[in-house]
Amino acid sequence: MDQSMNNKKVLIIDDDRKLNLMLATHLRKRKFIVFQAYNGYEGIQETINTKPDLIILDIVLPDIDGIEILEELKKQKILPRVIALSGTAPPIKTAVKCVKLGAYDYIVKSGNIHEILNKINHALGLSSDYNPPKAIEDIVDHVSIIEKKYEKLEQKYKELYLAKETEVSEKYEKYISKIEKEYEIQKAENKLLDQENKEIRKQNYELQESKTKYDYDKKIRLFEIVIKSLLTVIALVITFAFYKMKLFTNTNLFPIFFIFLLVLLLIPSAKIKEVSLKLFKGEGRFEAYPED
Numbered sequence: 001m002d003q004s005m006n007n008k009k010v011l012i013i014d015d016d017r018k019l020n021l022m023l024a025t026h027l028r029k030r031k032f033i034v035f036q037a038y039n040g041y042e043g044i045q046e047t048i049n050t051k052p053d054l055i056i057l058d059i060v061l062p063d064i065d066g067i068e069i070l071e072e073l074k075k076q077k078i079l080p081r082v083i084a085l086s087g088t089a090p091p092i093k094t095a096v097k098c099v100k101l102g103a104y105d106y107i108v109k110s111g112n113i114h115e116i117l118n119k120i121n122h123a124l125g126l127s128s129d130y131n132p133p134k135a136i137e138d139i140v141d142h143v144s145i146i147e148k149k150y151e152k153l154e155q156k157y158k159e160l161y162l163a164k165e166t167e168v169s170e171k172y173e174k175y176i177s178k179i180e181k182e183y184e185i186q187k188a189e190n191k192l193l194d195q196e197n198k199e200i201r202k203q204n205y206e207l208q209e210s211k212t213k214y215d216y217d218k219k220i221r222l223f224e225i226v227i228k229s230l231l232t233v234i235a236l237v238i239t240f241a242f243y244k245m246k247l248f249t250n251t252n253l254f255p256i257f258f259i260f261l262l263v264l265l266l267i268p269s270a271k272i273k274e275v276s277l278k279l280f281k282g283e284g285r286f287e288a289y290p291e292d
Helices: 017-029 040-050 066-075 092-100 113-124 134-244 253-266 268-279
Strands: 009-013 033-037 054-058 081-086 105-108
Touching (some): 009 017, 033 040, 054 066, 054 113, 066 081, 092 105
Parallel strands (some): 009 054
């Protein structure tokens, strides 16, 4: 084909300004009508305005990626030939998606400008050895099969993960249940120990109370004995004094006088207990055991 008669329109969408300019220069030398865009939105607008025969599309752009541009062009039913470019070897899924969206070919930016020019000639049917890249169609079919297998594997993985998660959840619930039971048992044991401790404290309190009361009663009794003994001695001394003074001629009256005097002295001693209680006030007092 005579390249001098070439009037094919090519749009280059690439943010790599150096590569964009170099491609444009080579294409213009070969009499192509060249348009340039440096981001995705500018590229879509240029496509609508110029209706190119071929788009050289960088997949990675600063605003929107090449996949989104292809989707937008397909939505607007603008279907030029597209050669997708990538700075590195793309994931096979990306390459397949580009082809499914209408890309003619997908190549890596290798720095070999002639390889890209040959692809352009092939895409536009300007090369005598033009052969459509059937290999890509084969790849698409092969990847579709792989994708289906992958989906099945993914579903299987989800099922296994769910089963494992359920198993872990059941084990966790059993563990929590066991901990709760142990806690309840420990709680019951602690409650029983508390009751036993309260009972022991109460018994100790009652023993202390009993001892205190015993000591108190003992002091009261001792005080009463001392007072009564002292009164008895006083009665004896008075009776003996009367005897010495010979106030009584009849000696048989002495015992009667002693008993009378003793009774006379002991009558006030009825209040001895009352006196002793006042004297030892508070020593025998014991407050009731404080119940919780």
